[in-house]
Amino acid sequence: MYSLGIDIGGTSIKACLYRMGEPGGGLEAVAEPLRQATPSDGSYRSMLDLLHRIIDHHRELIPSEQRNSGMQIGLGTPGLVDSRGYLRGDAVNIPGWTGVQLKDELSEYAGVEVQVANDVNMAAYAEWRLGAGTGSDSMVFISLGTGIGSGIITRGGPVAGHTGMAGEIGHLVVEPGGRQCKCGLKGCLERYSSASGIALTAQELAETGGPELDGPLRSLIQGNRIQRSRILGNPIPEQRAVSDVAPPSVAPATVDFRDVPPGASSTAQPRTQRPAGPDNPADAQGVYEALEQGDPLARAVHASSSRRLAQAAAAVAHMLNPRLIVLGGGVLAAGDVIVQGVKEHLHEFVMPMALDDLEIRRTVLGPDAGMLGAAAMAADFAGEGYSLSSS
Ligand SMILES: [Zn+2]
Incomplete structure (x- = not known):
């Protein structure tokens, strides 16, 4: 089973695909983290398109015989995110995101329930679970x-x-x-x-x-x-x-x-x-x-x-x-x-x-904590029971 962690920052988006090991196996990065510049026009549509491409790219990294078992996805973003995963108020770095239902739109695209939270909350989650x-x-x-x-x-x-x-x-x-x-x-x-x-x-x-x-x-x-x-x-x-x-x-x-x-x-x-x-x-x-x-x-x-x-x-x-x-x-x-x-x-x-x-x-955990926390939260949501220690 795999989990993709995405961390949206002011200037770049980082993403990394992790393999969720057997209980006791931890989260293991499948490849080097991907870093993409935040779309220069700052529009929600451009951001959504980029997120779709990031999801597609990482799905391709999963061996074809395991692809059917799915990929969990977690995403950390600046701004206020309520408990349902909706963005409230302006995300400081991304104008025009007020009230967008990012969680629903990404979940529909990916075919899994995407876990969305504020980026610092994702980093907190990573430190709690793995740091x-x-x-x-x-x-x-x-x-x-x-x-x-x-x-x-x-x-x-x-x-x-x-x-x-x-x-x-x-x-x-x-x-x-x-x-x-x-x-x-x-x-x-x-x-x-x-x-x-x-x-x-x-x-x-x-x-x-x-x-x-x-x-x-x-x-x-x-x-x-x-x-x-x-x-x-x-x-x-x-x-x-x-x-x-x-x-x-x-x-x-x-x-x-x-x-x-x-x-x-x-x-x-x-x-x-x-x-x-x-x-x-x-x-x-x-x-x-x-x-x-x-x-x-x-x-x-x-x-x-x-x-x-x-x-x-x-x-x-x-x-x-x-x-x-x-x-x-x-x-x-x-x-x-x-x-x-x-x-x-x-x-x-x-x-x-x-x-x-x-x-x-x-x-x-340092600067990758947000990305790792997003993947960990998504993995926990799927109830995969990976270990509490990082690999
Ligand atoms: Zn203030």
């Missing part, structure tokens, strides 16, 4: 990337909420009257502890902080070209003005900080290729590279982000009392320091009696 949360009866997965989202697992299953909004932790207000968020509120967690929020805090503190924050990162942000050349490893001759220096003739980076798997070296992406800008997620990488060197500004930015994350984690702990909170998403490329930072501030916000049994861990 950091294996064996726990209640778990919350928080994804820290360009934005912030979470997926809730309680009593052995995911929680979508009445309208699919359960887990929208990125829009928990942690700073009343603070930074404007695209959702309409001010002071949302996402504006402080996502990759772009971290970069923005660095920018703000570089401009307004006291002399105790002076260091290489501040110099870099303030455009000190000598310090900048040292940090970027791309010396600029002293006698030339910055404006005289031609932009580096390197190809654009293909590795995105938001997509770096946990444990990957932060130097995997050549630093000279990282675009600058206060709202660019790549700049969070710069903050955490500077933190490794003990930079005072980076320490202040990290503390600020961690404290607000701890505030949000405390809300989760008090409301849901989960056994485990798993942190994932591109920001975790910075390493265990993110988990450590949250732990250091938790005691400020969580009742002491609730702290003892609360564990915070880092993702073990």
Whole structure:
């Protein structure tokens, strides 16, 4: 039996076909994951056509003698997905998807009931079934990337909420009257502890902080070209003005900080290729590279982000009392320091009696979690009873 996991992202769609082994056999990838660019016209029709082609392509990968036994399909998508698999409200990255009945349309095409859920909920499902949360009866997965989202697992299953909004932790207000968020509120967690929020805090503190924050990162942000050349490893001759220096003739980076798997070296992406800008997620990488060197500004930015994350984690702990909170998403490329930072501030916000049994861990599945979770949810729906360990 086979299960196809599809993960729709803002710029690309990833899909992978897994073989569901005998009980105890796990989920085994049949081929390398497929990655396709999201249709440039952004229309629902184009997206649906692409999804049909992805389904057809993967069905062909199944040996013909086994094709009749079917292929389960799971799909994670941005936006709010209610418990029936319907998209509600605008999916942030895919305009025009309001109210589409993606589940019904795909199920009719594929001839099986397709499991559809929010992409972060799918990643949460993967961590619960096959990753950091294996064996726990209640778990919350928080994804820290360009934005912030979470997926809730309680009593052995995911929680979508009445309208699919359960887990929208990125829009928990942690700073009343603070930074404007695209959702309409001010002071949302996402504006402080996502990759772009971290970069923005660095920018703000570089401009307004006291002399105790002076260091290489501040110099870099303030455009000190000598310090900048040292940090970027791309010396600029002293006698030339910055404006005289031609932009580096390197190809654009293909590795995105938001997509770096946990444990990957932060130097995997050549630093000279990282675009600058206060709202660019790549700049969070710069903050955490500077933190490794003990930079005072980076320490202040990290503390600020961690404290607000701890505030949000405390809300989760008090409301849901989960056994485990798993942190994932591109920001975790910075390493265990993110988990450590949250732990250091938790005691400020969580009742002491609730702290003892609360564990915070880092993702073990990385950027493929959404795809894997979609396949796992579809496999579970079919009741195939594969093992709880990944293969
Ligand atoms: Zn918001």
